[in-house]
Amino acid sequence: MNQILLAFQAVAIVASNDSVQAYSLGLWLWLSGLIFAGVQILQDTKVFDELLSNNPVSFGLKLASLVLTVGLIVTSVTLPRRPDVYFENRMVDRLRTVPAYSRFTWGWCSGIIDLATKKKDLDASDLPKPDHWTRSEDSAASWKSYNFQPDSSLWWSIIWAYRVPLFVQWSIAISKAFLSLAPSWITLQILETLQRRKPGEDLPADIWILVFWLGLAILADAWVEATMFWLSWAELCIPLRGALSALIFEKSMRRKNVKAASKQEAEEKEDDAKPKDDKKKKSDEEEAEDDNVLKSKQAIINLIGVDAKRISDFAAFQFLFPSSAAKLLVAIWFLVYLLGWGPLGAGLLAWAILLPINFSYAKVYSKAQDKLMKIRDQKLAVVNEALVGMRQIKFSALEPQWEKRILAMREKELGALWQVFKGDTVLFGMWITSPIALAAVSLAVYAWLNGTLIPSVAFVSIGVFKNLEVTLAVLPELITDVIDANISVKRMQDYLNGPEKTKTVTEGPDVAFENATIAWPVDDETKDEDRFILRNVDVTFPAGELSVISGKTGTGKSLMLAAVLGESDLLSGTIYAPKPPSIKERNDDKANRGNWIIPSGISFVGQIPWIENATLKSNILFGLPFDEERYNQTIEACALKKDLEMLADGDRTELGANGINLSGGQKWRLTLARAIYSRAGILVLDDIFSAVDAHVGRHIYEKCLTGDLCQGRTRILVTHHVALCEPRTKFIVELGDGTVQHSGFLSELTEDGTLQMIKSHEQTSQEIADEEATAVNSEEASDVEIPEVAELNGDGGILKKVPSKAARAFVEDEAREKGSIKKHVYAAYLSQSGGLPWWGFGFLLFVIYQFVVIGRSWWLRIWTGTSEQSIKTFGQQPQHQYAYAFTLQHSELHVPSNNTVSINMDKDTMFYLGIYVGISAFSAILGTGRFFYFFVMSYKASRRMFEGITRTVLRTPLRWLDTVPTGRVLNRFTADFNVIDNRLGMDLSGVFGAFLSVIGICVTAFYVSPLIIPLAFVLLLIAVWIAMRYLAGARPAKRLESTTKSPIFDLFGSTLVGMMTIRGSDKAQTYIDSMYSRLDDYGMASWHLWLFNRWMGWRMSLIGAMFSTAVGFVVLGSPSMGAALAGFTLSFALEFSQAIVWSIRHYANIELDMNAAERVVEYSDLKTEDQGGVEPPATWPTEGKLEVKDLVVSYAEDLSPVLKGLTFSVKKN
DSSP: OOHHHHOOOHHHHHHHOOOOHHHHHHHHHHHHHHHHHHHHHHHHHHTTHHHHHHHHHHHHHHHHHHHHHHHHHHTTTTOOOOOOOOTTTEBBBBGGGGGGGHHHHOOOOOOHHHHHHHHHHOOOOGOOOOOOTTOHHHHHHHHHTTTTOOOHHHHHHHHHHHHHHHHHHHHHHHHHHHHHTHHHHHHHHHHHHHHOOOTTTOOHHHHHHHHHHHHHHHHHHHHHHHHHHIIIIIIHHHHHHHHHHHHOOOOOHHBBEEEEEEEHHHHHHHHHHHHHHHOHHHHHHHHHHHHTTGHHHHHHIIIIIIIIIIHHHHHHHHHHHHHHHHHHHHHHHHHHHHHHHHHHHHHHHHHHHHHHHHHHHHHHHHHHHHHHHHHHHHHHHHHHHHTTTTTHHHTOOOOOHHHHHHHHHHHHHHHHHHHHHHHHHHHHHHHHHHHHHHHHHHHHHHHHSSSSOOHHHHHHHHHHHHHHHHHHHHHHHHHHHHHHHHHHHHHHHHHHHSOOOOOOOOOSSOOOOEEEEEEEEOOTTTOGGGGGEEEEEEOOOOOTTEEEEEEEETTSHHHHHHHHHHHHEEEEEEEEEEEOOOHHHHOGOOOOTTTOOEEEEEEEOSSSOOOOOOOOHHHHHHTTTOOHHHHHHHHHHTTTTHHHSTTTGGGGOOOGGOOOSSOHHHHHHHHHHHHHHEEEEEEEEOOOOOTSSSHHHIIIIIIITSGGGTTOOEEEEEOOOOHHHHHGGOOEEEEEEEEEEEEEEHHHHHHHHHHHHHHTOOOHHHHHHHHHHHHHHHSOOOOOOOOOOOOOOTTTTOOOOOOOOOOOOOOOOOOOOSSSHHHHHHHHHHTTTTOOOHHHHHHHHHHHHHHHHHHHHHHHHHHHHHHHHHHHHHHOOOOOOGGGGGGGGGGGTTEEEOOOOOOOHHHHHHHHHHHHHHHHHHHHHHHHHHHHHHHHHHHHHHHHHHHHHHHHTTTTTTHHHHHHHHOOOOOOIIIHHHHHHHHHHHHHHHHHHHHHHHHHHHHHHHHTTTTTTHHHHHHHHHHHHHHHHHHHHHHHHHHHHHHHHHHHHHHHHHHHTTHHHHHTTTTHHHHHHHHHHHHHHHHHHHHHHHHHHHHHHHHHHHHHHHHHHHHHHHHOOOOOHHHHHHHHHHHTTTTHHHHHHHHHHHHHHHHHHHHHHHHHHHHOOOOOOOOOOOOOOTOOOOOEEEEEEEEOOOOOOOOSSSSEEEEEEEEEO
């Protein structure tokens, strides 16, 4: 009947013309076949031997039926779901395309692994595009479709938006709690059978089938766990991180561009100048800093860089709460069955006694970690100050003093790190000691109550205790993660619910103010008396003409321009401006000379120029098509022609972060060129003459502002140079005392003498410079700390790509190593951490620890072996005194004997117990000690490596510092050293422990039977091959994850600085689309890193299951094998796959952590300036005379000289 049903399903698949439908039917056939095969095996297990001996024909038919069912199961999952899908000319990830067998074994990434193996690297373009469910744009759109109310909890919104994967995740997690005990239960049945076996007695056939079920249970448990973790990342973490990041970026494009009030800033500067000895005052300042944390650009970027990741990571791992609770309940149920309430209660009591120490040092660790983070912020500030002021440091020869200052701050950091480690060492010791104490006390009490300890109870319960160990250890960390995630949710919710830019400009034919009172945008709680307000503005700017706004510093000139862009608070009155068309309505790609100018379009030049990290040409085009004639006219009008001739690569020159490759005047003229080239009919220009020479200013006025390119365009210009602009100015506005003092057409103001009075109010050059230095009303140089600055390519999703020859990059792309870490990096780290003697002793500690671990189990084998002999002698198994109270004792699983023999605890038992407890205590001490030892080594290496890179970077040539973004250098001093400080030592100790664990497992298996040696050798070779392929993909994927993160921060930081320009030019959606693309690249790097992880983990689980099954068959096949030796062997064999997996993961982590060391070593070996020379006498110089003869200077060795044969002298006094 079963076969008929399966046959009908197979026919339905063949008849289907829809690949998706056939795929679904195939899954149902697979599930049906799996159920039928399982039921058949379970039903026929006990009669297989009878059929084989009495009725071979019937046995053959049953076997053929089973083979046919298995064949259908295999073929049903080979059907592809659909053809490959492409998005933006790249293949979409094949998760929902490949056959089920590939999907359920994570096999569809094999092509990417092959590519990574061949290239020894991966680029973002090598990875497929995310599918519809994972793309950040679609994830954000799905989120917005729920229309969550602003006052609703972000937690609740996340739960509701991702309710389906959360439900599936929790269901699998709870189910796995039961499945994870299946191998232990099967092992218990095997050991109990061996305990009952008499010498020379054959084992029943169903016990041999149990070994098969043992391997299957290990495999099923591993697959369910892998599926759960994959679901956590693929369906929760990565889509949620992309959605939250996209929502934050979109919000930043709509959010109020809040500015700090000058009055408040002045007060803060006064406060900073005062001593801060009073603790209460310090506390108040810290609270104020926390309250205003979201006002800084770095804090806003941290919402994506830190908070979104923290929330999404917690969403991925929160299933450990229900999973841990279910595992705890199931484990307690099973342990009560094994040991009874008394022994288990005693063990739990021992664990509970250690809990206060755990919680106490968790608080110590938390406080020390907080202190460490604050000191790291201080260190970052000092290092950043040194890098920014490197010219002054070098010109004053202050490198030694700054080196001492940086190293002094580093010593404070290392002191805090030592306190962190002391807390961490105790916590690690508790993590090792707790399960040892739990097992030792439980077994000791069991032996005391029952007078003996049998193998099945001892080894199975220890296996369950090990499973329980992870459950108990993870709970404190989970609680900490909840607190951290909750803080991040609150920060993110506050930002998402923050005030947005409101519509303050009314559509009208001209730019006009009608009795308008305006102010800089501030938070709602800011009072009017604490902000600057421009009142009762009543002005209409003539269309198509040049209008000038003048006034002294702080009178609101830039505020008035911001109001035209809608970037101010409108307190009363009305602001009018033409409504610009949307991006779609503009049809920029179809623009030509006849329709170039859009009368209602607006372009803005801020008080401090905003430059993108792109080529000069791309900055001018700003996403528009290239019109050669207009472009050349713009270059000429903005006085950039000579600058292009001086630049080595002309307009293809890479400008670097914030236009570092340009002078101040060049930056101004470049941003002006962007506005002039634009299609805007309305040009809003802040003071463009302040940073240019007088003759250049005259050229810009005549050729640009009043030239052909600006004819018919409305130009509103803020300037202090009224006299310069007078000849062709149509309208003038003078601001003062918080209002408009004078306004009108030039002819009218000339007639009544007002113009002359306005010109008499022009500020001195020093006053103008002061205003520029204190500007807070426009885009400013970025104060954002970018971990790494990524170069924008020709289009970058923002700028239209213009074909050109390759230009030399001013800021080179950051080097990304390929393949494995070079040997000299390992040698450098080994040398700095103490050398071979220290490492040799450390390795010896791990070897001894592994011997102790094996010795503890071996001693348990000896102890339980004596009990096993007594069982075989008396023909029964001892029962603990609480057995009757436990219901399972009445089941078929465990039938109690009616004539239990009381075995009192004798001196032998005390002897065995004492040795066992002693070995357990020694293993706990040694396990903690090896951790401490490796920290000391990493501590030494970290200190010496920091000293080396500090000395080198302070003495590198200035040209190198000019061409390397500050953020890239800071990345070495912060992120890379965080890895070296915290993770590298832990991963090195982890790989030693896991590797020796694999060796120990193999040794214990070899002891049972030499037959296992060839099988283990073959399996290890396969494991090494899989590991090499995994590392070939995981290494570049991890590096790619780091490098694809940097463009996100780069774009976010750049847009926050240039917000007014971007929104004023209606480019917000363009930048949002670019952010979607970058988030997707980052997401796919993380996706493949976890995909490779699951690919490797599942295949290692297959190897582990094969090894455990083989060991099980060898154990049963040995006539002299006792239960004690079998338990000893199986307890290690069950850990084989996990030991291999953790060996590979720790090794992969070392490779990735060593990448940080590699980057530090790279900078430590940089070429430095010549440190030689003669020490001048104390009285030098004796006179202030300067002579320069035939000086030839260039900016770099590979550039032509800028100064040629310069000779001059400056006489004393």
